[in-house]
Amino acid sequence: MTGSQLTPRARYREQTRAEIKEIALRQLAEGGTAAVALTRIAKEVGLSGPALYRYFDSRDALLTDLIRDAYADLAAAVGEAAGALPPGTAPRARLQALAAACRDWAAAQPHRYLLIEGTPVPGYSAPPDTLESARAVLGPFLPAFAQGAPTAAVRPVVEQMTAWAAGDEAVARWARAHVPAGAEGTALAGGVLAWTHLHGAIGLEAAGQFTGMGHDGGTLLTAQFDVLADTFGLD
Amino acid sequence: MTGSQLTPRARYREQTRAEIKEIALRQLAEGGTAAVALTRIAKEVGLSGPALYRYFDSRDALLTDLIRDAYADLAAAVGEAAGALPPGTAPRARLQALAAACRDWAAAQPHRYLLIEGTPVPGYSAPPDTLESARAVLGPFLPAFAQGAPTAAVRPVVEQMTAWAAGDEAVARWARAHVPAGAEGTALAGGVLAWTHLHGAIGLEAAGQFTGMGHDGGTLLTAQFDVLADTFGLD
DNA sequence: CGCGACAGTTATAGACTGTAACTAAATCAA
DNA sequence: TTGATTTAGTTACAGTCTATAACTGTCGCG
Numbered sequence: 380m381t382g383s384q385l386t387p388r389a390r391y392r393e394q395t396r397a398e399i400k401e402i403a404l405r406q407l408a409e410g411g412t413a414a415v416a417l418t419r420i421a422k423e424v425g426l427s428g429p430a431l432y433r434y435f436d437s438r439d440a441l442l443t444d445l446i447r448d449a450y451a452d453l454a455a456a457v458g459e460a461a462g463a464l465p466p467g468t469a470p471r472a473r474l475q476a477l478a479a480a481c482r483d484w485a486a487a488q489p490h491r492y493l494l495i496e497g498t499p500v501p502g503y504s505a506p507p508d509t510l511e512s513a514r515a516v517l518g519p520f521l522p523a524f525a526q527g528a529p530t531a532a533v534r535p536v537v538e539q540m541t542a543w544a545a546g547d548e549a550v551a552r553w554a555r556a557h558v559p560a561g562a563e564g565t566a567l568a569g570g571v572l573a574w575t576h577l578h579g580a581i582g583l584e585a586a587g588q589f590t591g592m593g594h595d596g597g598t599l600l601t602a603q604f605d606v607l608a609d610t611f612g613l614d
Numbered sequence: 615m616t617g618s619q620l621t622p623r624a625r626y627r628e629q630t631r632a633e634i635k636e637i638a639l640r641q642l643a644e645g646g647t648a649a650v651a652l653t654r655i656a657k658e659v660g661l662s663g664p665a666l667y668r669y670f671d672s673r674d675a676l677l678t679d680l681i682r683d684a685y686a687d688l689a690a691a692v693g694e695a696a697g698a699l700p701p702g703t704a705p706r707a708r709l710q711a712l713a714a715a716c717r718d719w720a721a722a723q724p725h726r727y728l729l730i731e732g733t734p735v736p737g738y739s740a741p742p743d744t745l746e747s748a749r750a751v752l753g754p755f756l757p758a759f760a761q762g763a764p765t766a767a768v769r770p771v772v773e774q775m776t777a778w779a780a781g782d783e784a785v786a787r788w789a790r791a792h793v794p795a796g797a798e799g800t801a802l803a804g805g806v807l808a809w810t811h812l813h814g815a816i817g818l819e820a821a822g823q824f825t826g827m828g829h830d831g832g833t834l835l836t837a838q839f840d841v842l843a844d845t846f847g848l849d
Numbered sequence: 850c851g852c853g854a855c856a857g858t859t860a861t862a863g864a865c866t867g868t869a870a871c872t873a874a875a876t877c878a879a
Numbered sequence: 880t881t882g883a884t885t886t887a888g889t890t891a892c893a894g895t896c897t898a899t900a901a902c903t904g905t906c907g908c909g
């Protein structure tokens with residue numbers, strides 16, 4: 380576990396940080412981002428107001444940490460789902476499994492999902508490791524598209540993605556970590572489409588916009604990824 | 615215009631309300647929802663703090679009003695786009711035109727779009743006229759799907775939607791206002807899928823998650839709706 | 850013309866973020 | 880072991896914000 384072989388002080392510090400985050404998550408679940416208040420957290424921890432600033436620079440820093448955690452957690456869930464697949468799993472089944480993993484994660488803790496996809500302030504900070512986490516989430520989807528033969532409808536996207544990979548070395552490297560050379564454009568296009576589908580279906584569901592409608596998010600997401608698999612000609 | 619034949623007092627009142635909302639929108643655009651502060655609005659209008667409560671019951675009421683406006687505005691944009699289509703427009707072209715109208719609207723004022731799709735608090739209020747507005751936005755999409763022959767991938771969704779329409783009279787009426795009887799399930803399925811696609815593509819773009827990627831949202835959305843049209847076998 | 854509704858005011862309470870200045874305790878080096 | 884230093888924690892305070900209360904003019908209708 381984390382925290383072993385640390386100086387006792389550091390260990391205690393980490394423990395307190397964890398406790399703070401735990402309470403913050405509860406407040407988040409109860410009342411959304413706006414309900415996360417340092418003063419109330421402090422009271423609950425048994426500390427007095429300003430003491431929390433020893434553990435987090437600001438309220439924003441705390442929220443950023445929660446976002447980071449959530450992203451990493453989601454990425455882990457997807458990675459785990461990918462790892463659990465038998466070696467020869469067909470691309471379509473792979474997509475469905477990964478998509479379901481995303482949805483399950485989000486459905487189990489909507490507030491954390493909303494935190495991830497949540498509206499940044501117009502002057503967006505965009506922490507750079509978020510980008511990395513997004514890639515970690517999306518990466519396992521890429522191999523499923525490697526052998527794809529996209530229909531005409533999505534070909535413009537494939538072209539733009541090919542150009543993107545050609546121009547951005549980091550992206551190209553990332554893509555090539557998941558698919559053989561030459562398939563970058565297709566894989567990235569699949570990835571972006573998968574991302575958009577996930578965001579659309581899961582986001583609406585997490586925000587509760589589907590309540591009262593006669594369907595569950597699972598059916599919708601499955602259908603979307605089935606269509607996506609069809610579009611890329613996957614088995 | 616609104617405000618004619620009102621008592622002068624009511625007219626003045628409406629004017630002040632409009633001015634307040636205008637400033638609120640500017641604050642929203644500059645710093646997100648969190649930046650909308652009644653006190654600062656009051657200062658800018660030339661009023662003193664509590665006076666604003668004569669015009670809006672609370673900060674939340676103001677934001678709700680902004681949401682309502684934005685929704686209505688978007689619905690109007692879509693409706694206008696639908697009205698501008700030549701009578702015999704093919705379903706696919708209709709979908710593309712309406713989707714583009716949505717995207718254009720959102721791209722021109724991302725903060726307002728984010729306000730609409732924005733994270734509600736976990737104890738969601740869900741103002742009932744929002745539902746109506748959502749239907750107004752989505753309604754014009756429905757006729758395009760009326761003659762669709764969906765592929766196997768989305769058939770589960772069609773079935774759930776058919777069942778929904780069968781169980782919910784209001785929904786059935788709404789659907790039948792746009793498509794002939796018997797096509798409700800298909801149309802509703804198309805509508806939900808369109809909604810999800812719009813939310814996915816536009817939402818990510820409005821939140822700035824596509825910045826730095828080598829594609830523009832338009833290409834992506836067009837591709838998605840082309841695929842959707844393919845899926846429903848539309849011309 | 851007079852009275853009631855309404856716009857607006859100041860004062861105030863309460864929640865929250867964040868800083869400053871200070872105290873006590875734990876850690877570490879010599 | 881001791882003494883300096885870092886670190887956890889404190890209280891006090893400034894500032895912003897929402898919201899209510901109590902009060903004062905003023906508009907406009909009957």
